[in-house]
Amino acid sequence: DTSAKVIDGKLVSKQIKDEVAEEVARMKEAIGIVPGLAVILVGSRKDSQTYVRSKKKACEAVGIKSYEANLPEDSTEEDVLKHISAFNNDPSVHGILVQLPLPRHMNEETILNAVSIERDVDGFHPLNIGRLAMQGRYPLFVPCTPKGCMELLHRYGVEIKGKRAVVIGRSNIVGMPAALLLQKANATVSIVHSQTKNPEEITRQADIVISAVGVANLVRGSWIKPGAVVIDVGINPVDDPESPRGYRLVGDVCYEEACEVASAVTPVPGGVGPMTIAMLLSNTLESAKRIHNFK
Amino acid sequence: DTSAKVIDGKLVSKQIKDEVAEEVARMKEAIGIVPGLAVILVGSRKDSQTYVRSKKKACEAVGIKSYEANLPEDSTEEDVLKHISAFNNDPSVHGILVQLPLPRHMNEETILNAVSIERDVDGFHPLNIGRLAMQGRYPLFVPCTPKGCMELLHRYGVEIKGKRAVVIGRSNIVGMPAALLLQKANATVSIVHSQTKNPEEITRQADIVISAVGVANLVRGSWIKPGAVVIDVGINPVDDPESPRGYRLVGDVCYEEACEVASAVTPVPGGVGPMTIAMLLSNTLESAKRIHNFK
Numbered sequence: 106d107t108s109a110k111v112i113d114g115k116l117v118s119k120q121i122k123d124e125v126a127e128e129v130a131r132m133k134e135a136i137g138i139v140p141g142l143a144v145i146l147v148g149s150r151k152d153s154q155t156y157v158r159s160k161k162k163a164c165e166a167v168g169i170k171s172y173e174a175n176l177p178e179d180s181t182e183e184d185v186l187k188h189i190s191a192f193n194n195d196p197s198v199h200g201i202l203v204q205l206p207l208p209r210h211m212n213e214e215t216i217l218n219a220v221s222i223e224r225d226v227d228g229f230h231p232l233n234i235g236r237l238a239m240q241g242r243y244p245l246f247v248p249c250t251p252k253g254c255m256e257l258l259h260r261y262g263v264e265i266k267g268k269r270a271v272v273i274g275r276s277n278i279v280g281m282p283a284a285l286l287l288q289k290a291n292a293t294v295s296i297v298h299s300q301t302k303n304p305e306e307i308t309r310q311a312d313i314v315i316s317a318v319g320v321a322n323l324v325r326g327s328w329i330k331p332g333a334v335v336i337d338v339g340i341n342p343v344d345d346p347e348s349p350r351g352y353r354l355v356g357d358v359c360y361e362e363a364c365e366v367a368s369a370v371t372p373v374p375g376g377v378g379p380m381t382i383a384m385l386l387s388n389t390l391e392s393a394k395r396i397h398n399f400k
Numbered sequence: 401d402t403s404a405k406v407i408d409g410k411l412v413s414k415q416i417k418d419e420v421a422e423e424v425a426r427m428k429e430a431i432g433i434v435p436g437l438a439v440i441l442v443g444s445r446k447d448s449q450t451y452v453r454s455k456k457k458a459c460e461a462v463g464i465k466s467y468e469a470n471l472p473e474d475s476t477e478e479d480v481l482k483h484i485s486a487f488n489n490d491p492s493v494h495g496i497l498v499q500l501p502l503p504r505h506m507n508e509e510t511i512l513n514a515v516s517i518e519r520d521v522d523g524f525h526p527l528n529i530g531r532l533a534m535q536g537r538y539p540l541f542v543p544c545t546p547k548g549c550m551e552l553l554h555r556y557g558v559e560i561k562g563k564r565a566v567v568i569g570r571s572n573i574v575g576m577p578a579a580l581l582l583q584k585a586n587a588t589v590s591i592v593h594s595q596t597k598n599p600e601e602i603t604r605q606a607d608i609v610i611s612a613v614g615v616a617n618l619v620r621g622s623w624i625k626p627g628a629v630v631i632d633v634g635i636n637p638v639d640d641p642e643s644p645r646g647y648r649l650v651g652d653v654c655y656e657e658a659c660e661v662a663s664a665v666t667p668v669p670g671g672v673g674p675m676t677i678a679m680l681l682s683n684t685l686e687s688a689k690r691i692h693n694f695k
């Protein structure tokens with residue numbers, strides 16, 4: 106029987122956005138401050154423009170003010186740093202994010218490190234990651250996509266403490282921080298990556314699987330322990346002549362097979378995807394509250 | 401048959417100290433700079449005094465100059481911060497370490513964060529840990545004990561890439577950074593801790609085991625996969641009426657049993673223990689070289 110519960114990221118993200126909107130209104134009412142998010146986009150990649158546009162729309166929908174800096178592809182690193190510095194010093198800006206990827210001629214590390222840690226709503230600063238890794242330390246911001254994965258687990262009542270968890274993928278923006286979060290929540294975590302020899306066998310031991318690889322249908326039903334909870338971060342285009350665009354998006358997990366084995370699964374689209382933006386809004390609100398000491 | 405190879409940390413640490421001594425001499429000869437290590441000790445714990453004394457002796461043996469600040473138990477946090485600041489600004493000091501544990505009335509985080517990252521030879525600063533966790537980033541210093549574990553694996557020719565590794569324990573100073581190092585070396589890493597339900601079963605899957613728990617004889621022969629390499633960080637006193645002091649030191653691993661199953665094991669004492677100080681000297685040398693741009 107195909108009995109897995111569908112973890113509805115669209116629904117949960119809507120709940121979170123409603124909660125953020127309420128808090129934004131309460132804050133404005135109480136102290137007259139409106140949270141602000143600044144997005145820096147360099148170049149004119151179509152996908153990046155789409156992301157930036159949807160972040161802007163999401164801000165508007167909850168009452169967060171959005172600021173944008175669009176720089177041409179051939180800007181210098183210095184141009185970008187100047188804009189970051191201006192946003193760092195702008196009291197109406199509480200979150201700053203640099204849309205990745207940057208043009209090749211720029212050093213991503215230099216640029217990301219320039220974002221003041223108090224406004225690093227993406228949570229990518231190494232100081233944040235270090236605090237995430239350490240016992241007894243807490244980051245100012247948790248990276249949005251892994252935070253969204255955890256939020257889905259929490260809101261669906263999935264117990265984490267003492268459970269076996271496998272994270273497939275170890276990127277700085279998804280896999281690695283996801284593993285650190287699961288471990289902070291007292292799961293026993295294993296990290297599978299491209300050099301792992303027997304990913305199927307290891308993954309099959311997990312009560313909780315988070316996959317963030319970028320390979321369509323990598324995780325088959327046979328990889329999943331019966332009853333496991335599966336969070337699929339992957340967003341992968343596959344050819345589909347029946348779709349108007351000629352392709353459709355799928356996750357890393359073979360969804361139909363997972364539904365027959367797992368107890369709960371996130372679909373793609375409609376699972377983790379919408380959570381990422383919801384968490385960005387939530388991080389921006391959190392930042393404004395912290396900066397203005399508003400509880 | 402009890403066929404495991406003994407991984408001789410005493411021998412390797414001696415080799416490393418010889419290498420450090422040679423480099424210290426070459427540096428002094430070439431540019432007239434002598435690496436300096438400052439140790440801050442607060443209070444009068446016997447064990448801490450012993451550690452500080454042995455670090456000092458080890459410095460002398462390789463030609464590193466050692467500086468010491470001994471503060472009374474009832475010093476204020478401010479006193480300690482003042483000493484750290486003085487060492488941060490002293491051009492003859494290339495490494496600073498604060499002997500832990502600090503007295504209860506002090507905030508360890510505040511004090512450790514005051515050590516300038518360029519002199520944090522313990523590698524405990526969250527910025528260092530963040531860089532250790534991130535792909536494509538590298539810490540200025542790797543914490544000494546986990547670095548010592550990796551060095552033993554390297555010098556005994558143990559392949560890490562693609563291997564399963566289990567780290568038992570996840571402390572900020574040993575377990576967690578050890579797991580990050582193994583993962584950076586492309587092992588597939590699982591972390592076992594006090595909330596793990598089936599530590600034996602998980603550990604038995606590992607080709608490489610690093611145990612840093614602090615429980616004598618926790619890891620039995622049955623926990624170890626035949627042929628695995630076992631690095632035992634634990635240092636635990638057990639009663640021993642035959643010893644003049646009434647106790648002796650053992651590791652986390654049941655050594656005799658491990659010798660029958662593993663392909664190689666570190667003894668306690670004489671395994672990881674002596675490596676920690678060797679790595680501290682090596683980090684101090686590295687720091688002096690970096691600060692003075694000496695290759």
Ligand SMILES: NC(=O)C1=CN([C@@H]2O[C@H](COP(=O)(O)OP(=O)(O)OC[C@H]3O[C@@H](n4cnc5c(N)ncnc54)[C@H](OP(=O)(O)O)[C@@H]3O)[C@@H](O)[C@H]2O)C=CC1
Nearest residue numbers: 250274275276279298299317318319338339340377378381
């Ligand atoms: N839902 C959302 O909002 C978001 C979705 N994504 C999606 O998540 C996926 C991952 O993104 P991202 O983390 O940025 O990707 P990266 O390419 O940065 O990282 C991919 C990771 O997967 C590992 N990997 C590659 N091939 C395999 C394999 N065959 N088996 C096991 N592991 C493998 C890599 O290992 P190694 O380190 O050894 O190379 C690497 O760690 C993508 O599909 C992306 O589109 C990303 C961000 C947000």
Ligand SMILES: NC(=O)C1=CN([C@@H]2O[C@H](COP(=O)(O)OP(=O)(O)OC[C@H]3O[C@@H](n4cnc5c(N)ncnc54)[C@H](OP(=O)(O)O)[C@@H]3O)[C@@H](O)[C@H]2O)C=CC1
Nearest residue numbers: 545569570571574593594612613614633634635672673676
């Ligand atoms: N050779 C050397 O130079 C050094 C040796 N050591 C020795 O290494 C050992 C560990 O030190 P340290 O890391 O500072 O210790 P901590 O006490 O800080 O950490 C111990 C870790 O072990 C975990 N743990 C506790 N009980 C169990 C259990 N039954 N099963 C699995 N995991 C368990 C804890 O889990 P949780 O996080 O869930 O509480 C914790 O992560 C000690 O014996 C210490 O003396 C330490 C430093 C240097």
